[in-house]
Amino acid sequence: MAVSQLVGAKIHRREDPRLITGHGRYTDDLTRTGLVHLAVVRSPHAHARIKSIGVEAAKKSPGVLGVFTAQDFKDIIAGPATHPVAPVFAPDKKVNPPRYPIAREEVCYQGEPVAVVVAEQRYQAADAAQLVDVEYDPLPAVMEIEEAMKPGSPKAHTDQPDNIAWDATYVPWEATEEAFKTADVVVKQRILQRRLSPNAIESRVVMAEYDPFDKRLTMWMSTQNPHWIRLFVSGALGMGEHSVRVVSHDVGGGFGSKISPYPEDYLVPAVSKLVERPVKWTETRTEAVQNAYAGRGQIYDVEASAKKDGTLLGMRVTQLLDCGAYIGTFGAFQTCACLLAGGAYKWKAISSRSIGVLTNKITTDPYRGAGRPEATHVAERMIDLLAVELKMDPVELRRKNFPAKEEFPFTQNFGLVMDSGDYNASLDKALKLFGYDQMRREQAEARKQGKLVGIGLSTWIEICGLGPGAVTGPATGGVVLSESAQVKVHPAGGVSIYVGTHNHGQGNDTTHAQIAADALGVPIEQIDIRHGDTNEGPGFGYGTYGSRTLAVGGVAINRACAKVVEKGKKVAAHILEAAEEDIVFDQGKFHVKGAPDKSKAFGEVAFAAYGQLPAGLEQGLEAVAYFEPPNFVWPFGAHICAVEVDAETGNAQITKYVAVDDCGNIINPMIVDGQLHGGIAQSIGQALYEEMVYDQDGQLRSATFLDYTIPSMNEIPNIQLDRTITPSPTNELGVKGIGEAGTIAATAAIINAICDAVSPLGIKHVDMPATPDRLWNQIKEARK
Amino acid sequence: MKHKVAVTINGRKHEHEVEARLLLVHYLRDVVGLTGTHIGCDTSQCGACTIHVDGKAIKSCTMFAVQADGRNLTTIEGLAKEGKLHPIQQAFWDEHGLQCGYCTPGFIMAAAYLLEQNPNPTEDEIRRGLEGNLCRCTGYVNIVKSVQSAAKVMGGASTTAGRSAVTAGGE
Numbered sequence: 019m020a021v022s023q024l025v026g027a028k029i030h031r032r033e034d035p036r037l038i039t040g041h042g043r044y045t046d047d048l049t050r051t052g053l054v055h056l057a058v059v060r061s062p063h064a065h066a067r068i069k070s071i072g073v074e075a076a077k078k079s080p081g082v083l084g085v086f087t088a089q090d091f092k093d094i095i096a097g098p099a100t101h102p103v104a105p106v107f108a109p110d111k112k113v114n115p116p117r118y119p120i121a122r123e124e125v126c127y128q129g130e131p132v133a134v135v136v137a138e139q140r141y142q143a144a145d146a147a148q149l150v151d152v153e154y155d156p157l158p159a160v161m162e163i164e165e166a167m168k169p170g171s172p173k174a175h176t177d178q179p180d181n182i183a184w185d186a187t188y189v190p191w192e193a194t195e196e197a198f199k200t201a202d203v204v205v206k207q208r209i210l211q212r213r214l215s216p217n218a219i220e221s222r223v224v225m226a227e228y229d230p231f232d233k234r235l236t237m238w239m240s241t242q243n244p245h246w247i248r249l250f251v252s253g254a255l256g257m258g259e260h261s262v263r264v265v266s267h268d269v270g271g272g273f274g275s276k277i278s279p280y281p282e283d284y285l286v287p288a289v290s291k292l293v294e295r296p297v298k299w300t301e302t303r304t305e306a307v308q309n310a311y312a313g314r315g316q317i318y319d320v321e322a323s324a325k326k327d328g329t330l331l332g333m334r335v336t337q338l339l340d341c342g343a344y345i346g347t348f349g350a351f352q353t354c355a356c357l358l359a360g361g362a363y364k365w366k367a368i369s370s371r372s373i374g375v376l377t378n379k380i381t382t383d384p385y386r387g388a389g390r391p392e393a394t395h396v397a398e399r400m401i402d403l404l405a406v407e408l409k410m411d412p413v414e415l416r417r418k419n420f421p422a423k424e425e426f427p428f429t430q431n432f433g434l435v436m437d438s439g440d441y442n443a444s445l446d447k448a449l450k451l452f453g454y455d456q457m458r459r460e461q462a463e464a465r466k467q468g469k470l471v472g473i474g475l476s477t478w479i480e481i482c483g484l485g486p487g488a489v490t491g492p493a494t495g496g497v498v499l500s501e502s503a504q505v506k507v508h509p510a511g512g513v514s515i516y517v518g519t520h521n522h523g524q525g526n527d528t529t530h531a532q533i534a535a536d537a538l539g540v541p542i543e544q545i546d547i548r549h550g551d552t553n554e555g556p557g558f559g560y561g562t563y564g565s566r567t568l569a570v571g572g573v574a575i576n577r578a579c580a581k582v583v584e585k586g587k588k589v590a591a592h593i594l595e596a597a598e599e600d601i602v603f604d605q606g607k608f609h610v611k612g613a614p615d616k617s618k619a620f621g622e623v624a625f626a627a628y629g630q631l632p633a634g635l636e637q638g639l640e641a642v643a644y645f646e647p648p649n650f651v652w653p654f655g656a657h658i659c660a661v662e663v664d665a666e667t668g669n670a671q672i673t674k675y676v677a678v679d680d681c682g683n684i685i686n687p688m689i690v691d692g693q694l695h696g697g698i699a700q701s702i703g704q705a706l707y708e709e710m711v712y713d714q715d716g717q718l719r720s721a722t723f724l725d726y727t728i729p730s731m732n733e734i735p736n737i738q739l740d741r742t743i744t745p746s747p748t749n750e751l752g753v754k755g756i757g758e759a760g761t762i763a764a765t766a767a768i769i770n771a772i773c774d775a776v777s778p779l780g781i782k783h784v785d786m787p788a789t790p791d792r793l794w795n796q797i798k799e800a801r802k
Numbered sequence: 803m804k805h806k807v808a809v810t811i812n813g814r815k816h817e818h819e820v821e822a823r824l825l826l827v828h829y830l831r832d833v834v835g836l837t838g839t840h841i842g843c844d845t846s847q848c849g850a851c852t853i854h855v856d857g858k859a860i861k862s863c864t865m866f867a868v869q870a871d872g873r874n875l876t877t878i879e880g881l882a883k884e885g886k887l888h889p890i891q892q893a894f895w896d897e898h899g900l901q902c903g904y905c906t907p908g909f910i911m912a913a914a915y916l917l918e919q920n921p922n923p924t925e926d927e928i929r930r931g932l933e934g935n936l937c938r939c940t941g942y943v944n945i946v947k948s949v950q951s952a953a954k955v956m957g958g959a960s961t962t963a964g965r966s967a968v969t970a971g972g973e
Contacts, residue, residue, distance in 0.1 A: 030895060033903070034894070034895045034900065034903070035887075035895070037900055037903030037906055038887070038891040038894050038895055038900065038903070038907075038910065039838070039878065039879065039881070039887070039891065040837070040838015040839070040877065040879040040907050041879075042838070044837075044840070044904065046841070047831075047837035140832065141821070141824075217938060218904075219840075219902070219904045219905045219936060220840070220842065220902070220904040268902075269902065270840070270842075270902045270905075271901075271904060271939055302844050303842065303843040303844045303845070303848075304844055523901035523902030523903070523939050524901070525901070688898045689898070691898075692898045692940060692944060695940055695941035695943040696901060696938070696940050696941045699940075700938070722843070722844065722845045722847070723843045723845055723848060723936070724847060728936055728938060730934075730935075730936060731933050731935075731942045731946070732929055732930065732933045734941055734942050734943070736925075736946075737941065737943055760941075
């Protein structure tokens with residue numbers, strides 16, 4: 019690439035001026051002439067049979083255009099009315115209940131749509147929804163994973179044989195027999211990953227307009243991957259993708275909850291077809307907490323063994339994954355924890371098994387990190403439990419078992435190739451920044467005074483940059499997660515770039531422009547980055563999730579720019595009257611080899627590209643590139659946390675938090691730091707506060723921000739960051755991903771610190787969220 | 803039954819007939835067409851809908867439009883003057899105080915009020931002063947920095963920049 023000018027620089031975000039002045043274009047900010055509003059009538063029961071639905075009173079309510087139930091969609095949504103997306107990544111599908119956008123006879127989670135109401139005004143739709151009279155016959159709900167696994171347990175769906183969605187062993191237990199037989203130390207632990215509600219501050223919104231004459235559908239919505247939604251919705255509505263346009267301008271956060279399709283994604287356009295008006299549905303927060311695909315919801319049973327010198331031997335992991343009422347479209351991706359539970363360490367052998375279990379709750383699906391925070395938590399907790407048994411410093415135990423820098427690319431236990439790493443370097447830097455030795459001395463002093471002070475580490479790794487087709491293809495039934503970009507250079511030299519990824523806060527509009535500015539050697543102001551409109555750019559875009567946008571999408575941009583430069587050389591050769599192979603492109607200029615003064619600027623070549631050209635050379639200066647990565651990329655780092663636990667209140671206070679992370683080459687350091695801050699804060703939320711709580715009948719008791727605690731400013735400490743840079747060999751930019759790193763890393767550091775703090779009381783393990791009441795009870799028990 | 807509402811928003815007078823139950827935030831967004839004020843929850847927790855009413859920061863989801871009758875309102879759209887960003891807006895841009903941007907207008911309006919009340923706040927005072935606003939993206943680290951940086955630029959005691967759009971001390 020051209021000499022780097024903008025890559026690596028702190029460039030102010032170009033998307034910010036509209037966002038800080040109130041001129042963003044979030045979906046609920048948009049309207050259409052003749053717009054009507056949709057409200058969803060939802061099941062109040064976790065499990066019930068629908069006896070009858072009375073719609074007459076609602077139909078008579080002021081402003082109402084229609085009330086629709088499952089039978090009204092029979093001829094509109096294909097199938098009839100089946101949710102058209104088969105879950106992917108599931109290791110096998112024993113029980114895979116069909117999902118309908120709207121319930122027909124049986125509701126299987128609280129919040130499942132039963133009817134929709136359309137009215138002229140927002141409040142009228144909400145009023146009328148209250149008047150829909152649904153009579154239910156309640157059925158027993160199955161809410162707990164282990165309960166659901168028992169033979170004879172109530173079934174989440176009455177028409178299915180049982181609740182086991184899958185039961186897959188990746189490596190059998192015999193493979194680790196030797197590693198446990200020869201061990202000096204074995205530790206066992208059950209580790210909980212409770213259900214989390216993603217809670218992007220913008221809830222989901224869908225607006226659809228069906229044009230009955232041109233037979234075209236346009237949808238504006240809050241999504242992370244508009245092309246996938248177009249594929250799913252066009253299929254379900256029996257329309258070609260060419261006649262469906264999905265637009266997703268500004269999106270107020272995603273965190274994974276805006277990847278998979280939702281019932282409303284089908285219902286809103288279908289209703290627009292029925293009433294021949296543009297229709298908007300705006301989710302309330304309570305609807306969002308109840309119905310947004312939840313994160314985590316897993317139980318891990320783990321054992322790990324080591325020699326007394328600290329050499330790690332074997333690990334056995336069983337993952338019990340609460341699928342909810344239906345297998346999420348990408349929910350089974352979370353089984354990747356079974357392949358990554360060994361973390362950053364060399365193990366002789368690892369066995370793992372995943373069991374997916376259906377319950378009467380909202381579906382689980384990827385939530386920031388998806389499978390990798392869980393794997394990190396397992397690995398880092400087990401290392402600390404071993405360190406306690408071995409009476410070793412947790413730093414030393416980690417160091418002893420890291421692959422050395424020279425061993426990369428390193429093939430881990432499940433055959434995945436970790437592309438690059440220098441785990442000691444990030445740990446060294448973090449220890450220094452934290453003042454580890456001094457902090458340990460202070461801890462010893464504090465303990466003498468009876469204080470519960472702890473220090474915890476997380477030397478995390480991550481697999482991201484989805485993904486190489488050779489790996490994702492077999493796991494998804496052929497879906498390859500490459501990425502596309504189109505670069506159009508206009509005659510006067512302006513550049514429009516269309517990307518298949520999406521920007522919902524990651525700052526891609528800026529970082530992508532930085533990459534292109536360097537690759538094309540043109541000023542960044544001359545480049546417009548466009549995303550989120552399926553009518554623009556390449557035929558398909560794969561979207562933003564899994565920390566893939568830069569390492570896959572960024573590379574596609576770079577390659578499309580390279581194609582443009584190649585074409586530019588042909589044009590330059592023509593106007594410079596030189597041979598094409600003699601043309602050199604350097605910092606935005608094309609010149610003849612050995613004669614830098616004989617040159618043409620990028621803009622001159624662009625103009626010439628649309629003029630008279632020799633035979634065989636087409637007009638135009640534009641290119642499309644798709645990039646399918648040859649491997650995943652593997653960021654890593656070291657987080658160190660200090661906590662003080664108040665034995666009288668159970669409150670755990672983070673007193674210091676240090677993170678040294680490595681995501682390869684950096685395009686914009688300001689944005690990298692921001693992603694880490696946010697990721698760590700979300701992880702603090704999981705470690706200390708967040709949990710979706712249901713009662714035994716399936717009623718969600720944490721359905722608002724009053725009951726579901728997402729951290730405010732007061733709960734998040736100042737976070738000290740630093741970095742190391744180990745370029746990735748997987749792509750020519752040398753980049754990895756950073757969007758999920760903070761969330762993947764931090765729970766383990768915090769919980770390890772809390773466990774260290776309460777260890778003088780004989781407590782070995784603390785589960786998340788380590789809320790004051792839970793910690794207080796655990797301390798009280800320990801003191802008995 | 804509809805009720806007459808006459809308000810001044812960002813210096814311009816507006817008059818409408820509205821239902822008594824219409825929330826102020828829905829009035830701003832759906833009736834007046836000022837969509838910079840956002841809605842993030844339904845229990846008055848998130849602060850995305852924060853605006854100024856007679857110079858005081860309030861959550862506009864927790865007030866009816868009819869209660870704003872005769873009042874002077876400032877929304878995020880009214881903060882920049884003559885094409886020049888308010889120092890708090892500039893600081894959020896400079897310090898990367900936003901990511902998805904959805905909570906940002908509420909934070910900026912709440913911060914503007916905070917700095918009016920306390921032109922030179924400590925970090926702790928910033929954190930306590932803005933605890934009624936939720937952000938899921940930034941971890942708040944750069945929001946705190948943005949407010950600190952704005953306070954510095956606004957020169958501590960001088961609050962003219964922040965007050966130009968509002969009638970201070972309305973009550």
